[in-house]
Amino acid sequence: xxxxxxxxxIEKVSAAADELGASNPQQKRQLIFSCGNAPEREVYxxxxxxxxxxxxxxxxxxxQKLAATILLNVAPSSPLGLDGSIYASAQHWNLxxxxxxxxxxxxFGREEVVAFLDExxxxxxxxxxxxxxxxxxxxxxxxx
Numbered sequence: 001x002x003x004x005x006x007x008x009x010i011e012k013v014s015a016a017a018d019e020l021g022a023s024n025p026q027q028k029r030q031l032i033f034s035c036g037n038a039p040e041r042e043v044y045x046x047x048x049x050x051x052x053x054x055x056x057x058x059x060x061x062x063x064q065k066l067a068a069t070i071l072l073n074v075a076p077s078s079p080l081g082l083d084g085s086i087y088a089s090a091q092h093w094n095l096x097x098x099x100x101x102x103x104x105x106x107x108f109g110r111e112e113v114v115a116f117l118d119e120x121x122x123x124x125x126x127x128x129x130x131x132x133x134x135x136x137x138x139x140x141x142x143x144x
Contacts, residue, residue, distance in 0.1 A: 003038075004034060004035070004037075004038035004039075004042060004043070004046075005038075005039075005042045005046070006042045006043075006045045006046035006049065007046070008046070009035060009038070009042065009043055009046025009047060010046050010049055010050075010056065012031060012034070013031065013046070013047065013050070013063065013066055013067050013070070014056065014063060016031060016066060017059060017062040017063040017065075017066045017067075018059050018062070018063070021062050021066075022061075022062045022063075022065035022066040022069065023065075028066070028069060028070070031066070031070055032069075032070055032073045032074060035047070035070050035074045036073075036074045040076035040077055041076070041079055043070075043074060043076045044071075044076040044077075044078060044079060045079075047067040047068075047070055047071045047076075048067075048071075048085070048088065048089065049067075050063050050064050050067040050068075050092075051064060051067070051068075051088065051089035051092055051093050051100065052088040052089055052091070052092060053092075054092065057092055060092070060094050061094050061096060061097070064093065064094045064097045064100070065094075065096075065097050065099070068097050068098075068099030068100040068102075068103060069099050071099065071100065071103040072099045072102055072103045072106060075103065075106050075107060077107065078104075078107055078108070082104060082108045082112065082113065082116055083116065085104065086104070086116070086117070086120070086133075086136065090129055090132045090133060090136070091129070091132070093132060093136070095131070095132065095135040098139040098142070100136075100139075101113065101117075101136045101137075101139040101140040101143065102139065102140075102143045104140065105140055105143035106143075110140065110143050113140045113143075114137065114140050114141055117133055117136050117137040117140055118137060120133050121133050121134055121137065
């Protein structure tokens with residue numbers, strides 16, 4: 001176990017995404033390795049912060065893409081239920097980051113995620129939130 005807590009996860013992912021972008025293979029491998037050896041709960045909340053913390057939304061695509069790629073690869077168990085995780089992230093989630101819905105599919109099961117999102121769409125009254133949930137469903141249906 002390493003000493004990474006959620007603050008360190010946020011700092012490392014922010015710095016890597018801001019400096020090198022989300023697609024630097026060496027940086028991704030190193031972050032996946034380090035997060036894979038850190039406490040699951042700290043990794044989960046550190047990475048999920050990029051989807052619900054409004055103060056982390058600068059350079060949002062690169063940060064979220066990197067955070068979600070690490071989430072998908074490390075696949076920490078979710079201390080939040082599927083509904084809580086989706087509700088927390090729907091407002092700030094970048095629609096192009098397919099890895100977040102894929103993470104949910106990996107952890108909760110594709111069928112459960114698709115069914116939940118499909119049911120949730122009808123209860124979305126705000127257009128932007130509905131678009132976000134519809135796009136999450138689009139990506140979840142494409143998870144293999």
